[in-house]
Amino acid sequence: MSIRIMGTGSALPGRRVENREIVELVDTSDEWIRERTGIGSRHVSTGETVVALAADACGQALADAGRQAEEVELLLVATCSPEDVAPCMACQVQSRIGAGNAVAFDLNAACAGFLFALHTAWAYVEAGIYRNALIAGSEVLSKLVDWEDRGTCILFGDGAGAVYVEKCETGGILSFVQHADGSRGAVLAGGSRPLENPWAGQRDFQKFLRMDGREVFAFALRQVPLNVEEALGKAHLTVGDVELFVLHQANRRIIEGISKRLGADISLFPMNLDQVGNTSSAAIPLLLDQLNRKGKLRRGMRLVLSGFGAGLTCGACVMEW
Numbered sequence: 001m002s003i004r005i006m007g008t009g010s011a012l013p014g015r016r017v018e019n020r021e022i023v024e025l026v027d028t029s030d031e032w033i034r035e036r037t038g039i040g041s042r043h044v045s046t047g048e049t050v051v052a053l054a055a056d057a058c059g060q061a062l063a064d065a066g067r068q069a070e071e072v073e074l075l076l077v078a079t080c081s082p083e084d085v086a087p088c089m090a091c092q093v094q095s096r097i098g099a100g101n102a103v104a105f106d107l108n109a110a111c112a113g114f115l116f117a118l119h120t121a122w123a124y125v126e127a128g129i130y131r132n133a134l135i136a137g138s139e140v141l142s143k144l145v146d147w148e149d150r151g152t153c154i155l156f157g158d159g160a161g162a163v164y165v166e167k168c169e170t171g172g173i174l175s176f177v178q179h180a181d182g183s184r185g186a187v188l189a190g191g192s193r194p195l196e197n198p199w200a201g202q203r204d205f206q207k208f209l210r211m212d213g214r215e216v217f218a219f220a221l222r223q224v225p226l227n228v229e230e231a232l233g234k235a236h237l238t239v240g241d242v243e244l245f246v247l248h249q250a251n252r253r254i255i256e257g258i259s260k261r262l263g264a265d266i267s268l269f270p271m272n273l274d275q276v277g278n279t280s281s282a283a284i285p286l287l288l289d290q291l292n293r294k295g296k297l298r299r300g301m302r303l304v305l306s307g308f309g310a311g312l313t314c315g316a317c318v319m320e321w
Ligand code: UT7
Pocket: 027, 028, 029, 032, 033, 036, 037, 111, 150, 151, 154, 188, 211, 212, 213, 214, 216, 217, 220, 250, 251, 278, 280, 308, 309, 310
């Protein structure tokens, strides 16, 4: 028994910010950003929320699958940029789309969050607890980004992607691996609030995301190929069996490096970061939805999904579409 993706959806804020607009904020250039990251533009919220974007993407995923919101049994939102601590984003999405019969909660594993949520849904279904799930990755990272830090503000974008999955007897998701290394948390950290209570003294806090880009880059290049090989091994498959690698969209050079290390042609690695940048937990489902809508995914096709991010976290999944 496993789960199969039956429908996909995605949503982007209306405002698209080009590299040349970032050049007005920090000491960088369109050429540098394109050459070093592959990013040309990103969408930035001017009011769209994590909940609104996720709800839009979820509605589309349900429509694509031909299912009604009341049928959903589990609703997960992966995000590291929630508007509120309570109620969680998933409960707010549930209310918006009318998925009143679902159990709903959030999950934060940063850019690997969508994969971790997919794995969670798979485990619930395998355990016989639920028969289907609606899973969104949704981020408005623009509120956590320091728009004066050229090391981060060039990279991130806002958006959401969602998938609706159902229990299946054959095919679907074939294997999963996931890992976390909290000892390396400082490599990509921040977005915290000051401790404010009558007894606490003044404490340091990191309002904005800070990143050691080179460290994250090296981590991704080393870890993603290992995760992919591990997941393929669990599914008794090899790199040569994979028809498409849908990777976290962090940096074109990272994806090119991974394709070399795996010995798989770069044409098997679709990318959209030129248009949307790094949308963290939304990146994989957003790209999946774009591929699905372009007719690039056919039933039975073998895909590998793999992501990595703050934590540090990483994971991979092998599936038959
Ligand atoms: O979703 C997971 C989260 N994050 C990531 O996946 C990010 C992974 N890392 C990266 O994508 C890359 O490390 C960056 C794009 C962040 C940086 O690219 P890099 O090729 O690793 O640059 P670098 O940090 O090694 O810096 C090279 C030079 C430095 O100047 P010096 O010291 O050589 O004079 C930087 O100060 O480039 C400079 N630099 C920039 N120059 C123009 C750094 N950022 C910029 C910039 N524009 N935006």
